[in-house]
Amino acid sequence: MNLILGALNPIAFNLGGIQVHWYGIIIASAVVLATILAVQEAKRRRIDPDHIYDLILWALPAAIIAARTYYVIFEWSYYQNHVDEIIRVWDGGIAIYGALIGAGIVVYLFCRAKWIPVWLMLDIIAPVLIMAQGIGRWGNFMNQEAFGRVTSLSFLQSLHLPHFIIQQMLIDGAYRQPTFLYESLWDILGFIVLMSLRHQKNLFKQGEVFLSYVIWYAFGRFFVEGMRTDSLMLLGIRVSQWLSVILFIGAIAIIVLRRKSMKEHLPNYLDSNQLAPK
Numbered sequence: 001m002n003l004i005l006g007a008l009n010p011i012a013f014n015l016g017g018i019q020v021h022w023y024g025i026i027i028a029s030a031v032v033l034a035t036i037l038a039v040q041e042a043k044r045r046r047i048d049p050d051h052i053y054d055l056i057l058w059a060l061p062a063a064i065i066a067a068r069t070y071y072v073i074f075e076w077s078y079y080q081n082h083v084d085e086i087i088r089v090w091d092g093g094i095a096i097y098g099a100l101i102g103a104g105i106v107v108y109l110f111c112r113a114k115w116i117p118v119w120l121m122l123d124i125i126a127p128v129l130i131m132a133q134g135i136g137r138w139g140n141f142m143n144q145e146a147f148g149r150v151t152s153l154s155f156l157q158s159l160h161l162p163h164f165i166i167q168q169m170l171i172d173g174a175y176r177q178p179t180f181l182y183e184s185l186w187d188i189l190g191f192i193v194l195m196s197l198r199h200q201k202n203l204f205k206q207g208e209v210f211l212s213y214v215i216w217y218a219f220g221r222f223f224v225e226g227m228r229t230d231s232l233m234l235l236g237i238r239v240s241q242w243l244s245v246i247l248f249i250g251a252i253a254i255i256v257l258r259r260k261s262m263k264e265h266l267p268n269y270l271d272s273n274q275l276a277p278k
Contacts (some may be wrong), residue, residue: 006231009166009196010142018230023139030135031060034128050234055121059106066102067094074232074239093145097243118201119207123269126213127194133217134187140180148177148227179227186220204269207258211251218248 035056035259039049071093072079072086079086085163107125140146153175156166161178169176190213198209222244225231231238258266 002276007144008142008164010144010264018033022142026139026142027136030132031056033084033135034096034132034173037128037131038124041069041128043126043258045120045222047116047121047124051116058110059103062106063099063103064089064094067096067099070095070098070101071232095240119210120269122210123198123206123208123213126210127191128188128199130194130213130217131191134184134191136178137184137187138178141178144168144171146180146183146228146230148179149229150174151177156211156214177227178186179224182227186224187217190216190220199270201270202268205258205266206269206271207266208255209269214247214251216250218244222248226247 007011008022010022011019012025013020035052039052041138042049068086068089074095075093090274107121108118110116137146147169153166156169156175156178159178165178165181166175169178193216194209194213197203204212222241225238225241225244231240232237
């Protein structure tokens, strides 16, 4: 006999009258794990680990602000009447593409200031970033957001999902496609692929680990986004879906053009930081 349970509580615990959300705990855990792994790789690529810590301190706030700003812009019809809710990021409502834009700007400026090859830093970050995205989707799970269209209990059971996932997908009286799970699994698989290939000799030029991440993530996000019911829309178009197409094609084009135009001058990823002191 199946035990019928209600939705999981998005609040982990109360601390001095402050509600600590599972969403925040999961995101923070993902950031910590990503930082640890990035520091280990930075040492191998002759980059001072302190630069990773400093970069996180600048990039993380920028990513959160940009992610929320991106989301609010495309949901302005709601937030113009609920201005007090704009800062409530702990309730969800942040856009990963917005976060990537904000963090990307900081990475570029930081690396230029510290004389670190930008492409190399992006290569170090890319695999742990997609891992953190995969983990972070479980924050959406706890908030019962980023779900898909109405489906049936029998379909969810046919996926052999744990009961707690099936029960959490019972939203507003109907079972929903667990699109958070589809994207999470795709991201974790991408992490495994990139980590497995990154140290293969002469496989990647600097920048191509990151560009491969863009290709992988954009490809999967395009299909997952098509199943979601909470997509950000612009003129009737799913913004993230079309942005995925642009990024997918753009990343492939950049790899091809760099290989053709800079073939003799592109360092391999394993060449590490050529600007580091000898």
